[in-house]
Amino acid sequence: MKKKMSVLLITMLTITTILAGCGNKEKTTSATDPAVKSTTPVTVSLGFWGTAQDLGIYQQAVKDISAVHPNIKLEIKQYPSSEQFWNTLPGEIAAGVAPDLIKLTNEGAFEYIHKGLFEPLDELIKPAGVDLSLYNGVDIWKVDGKQYALPISTMPAMFLINDDMWKKAGLGAYPKTWDEVQAAAKKLTTKDVHGIVINIDAFHITNYVKSYGGDWGYGKTINSPENVKAVQKILDMYKDGSAVTPKSIGYGWDGEVFANNKAVMTTGGYWYKGYLKEANPDLHYVALPVPEGTVHNSTMHSDGYVVLKDGKNKVEALQTASFLTSEKVLTEFVKVGNNPSLKSLSSKFFEVNPEFDAVKPAIEYSTDFQYPIETKKFIDELIKQLEGTILGGSNKTAQEILDKVQEQFK
Amino acid sequence: MSVSRNNSKSIQPYPYKKQSWFSSFADSDNKVGWLFILPFLILWAWWFFYPFVQSFIRSFQDMNFAAMDEAKFIGLNNFIQILQDPEFFQAVLHSLQIVLIAVPTQTILGLLMALLVNQKIKGKGIFRTIFFIPYITSQIAVTTVFMMLFKQGTFLTNFFGIFGFGDVTWFADTSYALIFVAILFIFQQAGFSMIVYLAALQEVPKDLYEAAGIDGASKWDKFRYITVPFVKPISFFVISVSTILGFQIYDQIAAISRYGALGSPAGATSTVVTYFYQHGIRYMNIGYGSAAVLLFFFIILIITFLQKKLLDDKE
Numbered sequence: 001m002k003k004k005m006s007v008l009l010i011t012m013l014t015i016t017t018i019l020a021g022c023g024n025k026e027k028t029t030s031a032t033d034p035a036v037k038s039t040t041p042v043t044v045s046l047g048f049w050g051t052a053q054d055l056g057i058y059q060q061a062v063k064d065i066s067a068v069h070p071n072i073k074l075e076i077k078q079y080p081s082s083e084q085f086w087n088t089l090p091g092e093i094a095a096g097v098a099p100d101l102i103k104l105t106n107e108g109a110f111e112y113i114h115k116g117l118f119e120p121l122d123e124l125i126k127p128a129g130v131d132l133s134l135y136n137g138v139d140i141w142k143v144d145g146k147q148y149a150l151p152i153s154t155m156p157a158m159f160l161i162n163d164d165m166w167k168k169a170g171l172g173a174y175p176k177t178w179d180e181v182q183a184a185a186k187k188l189t190t191k192d193v194h195g196i197v198i199n200i201d202a203f204h205i206t207n208y209v210k211s212y213g214g215d216w217g218y219g220k221t222i223n224s225p226e227n228v229k230a231v232q233k234i235l236d237m238y239k240d241g242s243a244v245t246p247k248s249i250g251y252g253w254d255g256e257v258f259a260n261n262k263a264v265m266t267t268g269g270y271w272y273k274g275y276l277k278e279a280n281p282d283l284h285y286v287a288l289p290v291p292e293g294t295v296h297n298s299t300m301h302s303d304g305y306v307v308l309k310d311g312k313n314k315v316e317a318l319q320t321a322s323f324l325t326s327e328k329v330l331t332e333f334v335k336v337g338n339n340p341s342l343k344s345l346s347s348k349f350f351e352v353n354p355e356f357d358a359v360k361p362a363i364e365y366s367t368d369f370q371y372p373i374e375t376k377k378f379i380d381e382l383i384k385q386l387e388g389t390i391l392g393g394s395n396k397t398a399q400e401i402l403d404k405v406q407e408q409f410k
Numbered sequence: 411m412s413v414s415r416n417n418s419k420s421i422q423p424y425p426y427k428k429q430s431w432f433s434s435f436a437d438s439d440n441k442v443g444w445l446f447i448l449p450f451l452i453l454w455a456w457w458f459f460y461p462f463v464q465s466f467i468r469s470f471q472d473m474n475f476a477a478m479d480e481a482k483f484i485g486l487n488n489f490i491q492i493l494q495d496p497e498f499f500q501a502v503l504h505s506l507q508i509v510l511i512a513v514p515t516q517t518i519l520g521l522l523m524a525l526l527v528n529q530k531i532k533g534k535g536i537f538r539t540i541f542f543i544p545y546i547t548s549q550i551a552v553t554t555v556f557m558m559l560f561k562q563g564t565f566l567t568n569f570f571g572i573f574g575f576g577d578v579t580w581f582a583d584t585s586y587a588l589i590f591v592a593i594l595f596i597f598q599q600a601g602f603s604m605i606v607y608l609a610a611l612q613e614v615p616k617d618l619y620e621a622a623g624i625d626g627a628s629k630w631d632k633f634r635y636i637t638v639p640f641v642k643p644i645s646f647f648v649i650s651v652s653t654i655l656g657f658q659i660y661d662q663i664a665a666i667s668r669y670g671a672l673g674s675p676a677g678a679t680s681t682v683v684t685y686f687y688q689h690g691i692r693y694m695n696i697g698y699g700s701a702a703v704l705l706f707f708f709i710i711l712i713i714t715f716l717q718k719k720l721l722d723d724k725e
Contacts (some may be wrong), residue, residue, distance in 0.1 A: 115476035250561030394582035
C-alpha cells in the first residue's frame with residue numbers, strides 16, 4: 001500500500017509539474033490582480049505581409065504607439081508572402097495563436113468574413129473612439145451591413161511597362177488594349193526577354209476578366225462568355241510565345257521577373273513601387289490603367305485592419321488599428337505607394353506618387369474581386385486548370401478550363 | 411521451463427506470477443524504469459495520442475475551423491467523399507511514386523556512401539561531413555538551391571538534356587516536377603542512411619572478413635555473404651523510416667508551390683499530405699482533412715507491416 005501511494009504521489013507530482021509548465025503566466029496575473037491590469041499595457045499583436053519598407057514603418061509604429069496609447073504594447077509578426085499568410089492563418093486561429101489584429105486585402109477576406117472569423121467592428125467603434133467618417137473605402141469592407149475592417153488604402157490594379165526597354169524597341173505610344181499589348185509583346189520578345197509576364201494567379205487573371213466586361217459573380221458567372229474571351233486572350237499570348245509565367249523561368253512572382261528585366265510588361269499594383277525600390281532602383285517604369293479588352297475595368301484593391309473574433313483585447317486592437325491609420329503612419333505608407341484611406345491625405349497621394357498619375361481614372365471604375373465564398377478553393381482550382389494547360393500542355397480551351405472550374409461552384 | 415548450466419547445479423525458474431498493470435508498475439524492479447519513461451509517456455500522450463484520438467473523432471464529423479462548436483456527426487460521409495475524389499487517388503499515386511523512386515535509391519546510395527567512408531581512405535572525415543550536411547540542412551534552403559540549379563538553361567538542365575530530358579524548369583513542368591521532388595528527397599535522406607549504415611558496418615566483426623579472405627572470398631563475396639546479412643536489420647529500419655518520411659514529404663512541395671496552389675504545377679506534386687493540408691487547413695474543413703489523415707495513417711501502417719513481413723520472411 002505504501003509503495004502504491006508513493007508511486008501515485010510521484011505520478012501526480014510529475015503531471016502537475018508538466019501542466020504548470022504549460023500554463024499561461026500572463027493570463028493568471030492580469031485576471032487576478034486588477035491593479036496589475038490597470039498599469040500593465042495590454043499587448044496587441046499585428047500580423048501582416050509586405051515589403052521591407054512596410055516592415056520599417058511598422059517597426060517605427062511599435063516605438064511610437066505608447067506615446068498615443070500608453071495602455072497598448074504593439075507586437076508585429078510578418079508573414080513571408082500573402083500565400084503563406086492565407087495558408088498559416090486558419091491553423092493559427094484554430095490553435096488560438098493568431099494575431100489579434102491582421103492587415104489583409106479585400107482579395108481574400110470575403111471567405112473569412114463569411115465564415116465568421118472576423119469580429120464585426122460596429123460594437124467596438126464607440127468604445128475605441130474611432131470615427132469612420134474620416135475614411136474612404138469604408139463600404140468595401142461592409143458585408144451584410146456590418147463593418148469588418150478599418151480601411152488602410154484603396155488602389156486599382158495597374159499595368160506596368162519597363163520604360164527603358166519599351167523606348168529602346170521604338171514602339172511609340174503605350175498600349176491601351178490587350179490586342180495592342182499582344183502585338184507589342186511579340187515585337188519585344190527576344191531569346192532572353194519576354195514581352196509580357198502573366199502570373200498564373202487569380203489577381204492577374206481577374207484583371208483580364210474584368211477588362212473584358214466579366215467577373216466571377218461570387219461563383220455564379222465563372223464560365224461566362226466575357227470570362228472565356230479574357231482567358232482565351234491569355235492563352236493566345238502564351239501560345240505565340242510572347243508571354244511567360246514567372247515559374248517557368250524560375251522566378252516566384254511577376255515582380256521578380258519584371259525587376260530582373262526578363263519581361264517588359266506585367267499587370268500589378270502599387271506594391272511594385274516599394275518592391276522595385278529595393279529590387280532594382282535603376283529600373284524606369286510607367287504605371288498605366290489595366291488595358292481594355294472590351295471595357296474599362298480592373299480590380300480595386302483595399303487593405304484593411306481586421307480584428308479576429310477569438311482575439312483578446314478587441315477594443316485595444318481597434319485602437320491600434322486607428323493609430324496605424326493615423327495621419328503620421330499613413331503618410332509613411334503614402335511614400336511607398338499606398339493610396340491612403342484617410343480623406344485628409346487623399347490629395348497628397350498623387351503629389352507624392354506622380355508615377356501613378358495615369359492610373360487616377362481607374363479609381364472611378366475599378367471594382368471588387370467577387371470571388372466565390374470558397375475563395376481559396378476557387379483560386380486553387382483556377383490556377384490548377386490554367387497551369388495544366390499552360391505548363392502541362394493539356395491543350396484545353398478557355399471554355400473547357402472555366403467550365404471545369406464552374407463545375408465545382410454550382 | 412528450466413535451464414541447466416551443468417550437471418551438478420541447475421537453475422530454478424523464476425517463480426512467474428501474473429501481475430496487474432499497477433502492481434507491475436509498483437514493483438520495485440520496474441518502478442525506476444517506469445519513472446524514467448513517465449515524462450516521455452505523458453508528453454507522448456499529450457502531443458500524439460490525444461491529437462490522434464481527436465483526429466479520429468473529427469473524421470466522423472462535419473467540422474469547420476470557423477465554427478468548431480457546430481460540429482455535426484456525419485458517420486462515414488467524409489471517408490466516402492474522399493474515396494470518390496479522383497484528386498485523392500492522384501495524391502496517393504504521387505506519394506507512392508516518390509516512395510518507390512526515392513526509398514530504394516537513397517537506401518542503396520546510403521549504403522554505398524557508408525561503404526566508401528568506412529574504408530581506410532584519406533579525408534574520410536571530410537567525406538562523412540559532406541555526405542551528411544544535406545540531411546541537417548533546412549529543407550527549404552536545399553529546395554531553394556535546387557530550384558536555382560534546375561532552372562531552364564542552367565548547366566544541370568542542359569546536362570540532363572543529353573539523356574533526353576527537356577531543357578525546361580523542372581519544378582514548373584508537370585512531367586518533371588515529381589522527379590524533382592524525389593531527387594530532393596534522395597539528396598537529403600541519403601546522408602541519414604549513410605550514418606545509420608556506417609554505424610552498422612562498424613559493428614561487423616573484422617575477423618569474419620579476414621577468415622573469408624583466407625578462404626579465398628572475393629570482395630563481392632564478402633559484401634554479399636557478410637556485409638549484407640549483418641546490415642539487414644538496419645536496412646529494415648532505414649527503409650521503414652525513409653518510407654514514412656517519403657509519404658510525409660511536404661516542405662519541399664510547399665517551397666515549390668510558393669506563390670501558387672499547393673501541389674503546383676497543376677497538381678503534379680500533390681501528395682497525401684498536401685491533400686490533407688489543403689482540405690483540412692487551407693479550406694478549413696478539419697473533419698474532411700482528419701478523415702484523409704486517418705486513411706493516410708492506415709496506408710503507412712499497412713505498408714510498414716508488409717515491409718516487416720517481407721524482410722522477416724526472408725530472414
